[in-house]
Amino acid sequence: MTFSSGYSYYFDPWHALKSVRKQVIKALKGLPETQRNALLDLSSRFLRHLYYSLELSGGHVQVFLEHIFSFFLHIQNIHEWSAGNFTNYLHLSNTTLLDKKFSHVFSCCHSYLDPNRPRIDSASPEFPTILKIVQNKNFP
Numbered sequence: 001m002t003f004s005s006g007y008s009y010y011f012d013p014w015h016a017l018k019s020v021r022k023q024v025i026k027a028l029k030g031l032p033e034t035q036r037n038a039l040l041d042l043s044s045r046f047l048r049h050l051y052y053s054l055e056l057s058g059g060h061v062q063v064f065l066e067h068i069f070s071f072f073l074h075i076q077n078i079h080e081w082s083a084g085n086f087t088n089y090l091h092l093s094n095t096t097l098l099d100k101k102f103s104h105v106f107s108c109c110h111s112y113l114d115p116n117r118p119r120i121d122s123a124s125p126e127f128p129t130i131l132k133i134v135q136n137k138n139f140p
């Protein structure tokens with residue numbers, strides 16, 4: 001994949017994607033089957049979203065970050081939001097993310113919404129697992 005010129009990455013997106021996969025595989029160990037399946041399903045959705053976010057960001061790091069975090073709103077059935085800190089919507093524990101804001105991306109980019117796709121509650125076990133991976137200091 002190539003990105004439009006004029007932007008520069010301060011991270012390696014492909015390394016980030018590989019890193020997410022590795023951490024998901026690690027998190028799957030020892031989980032009961034239902035939790036395992038739920039985490040596998042959510043992580044594959046998240047990985048698709050990461051690829052999609054990369055394309056949408058056009059190499060703009062802030063836009064990429066906002067698209068990444070919009071995933072956690074989308075799965076809770078929130079498809080439009082206001083400018084403001086990620087912490088207005090998400091419980092974040094990584095201090096470097098506490099001052100990150102939605103300043104470019106204020107809605108999902110999908111037009112069609114699959115009515116059979118269940119909303120993922122932030123209290124479900126798989127939700128914080130994926131959120132924690134994204135908050136890892138090595139990501140992105």
Ligand SMILES: [Zn+2]
Binds near residue numbers: 074079108110
């Ligand atoms: Zn959405």
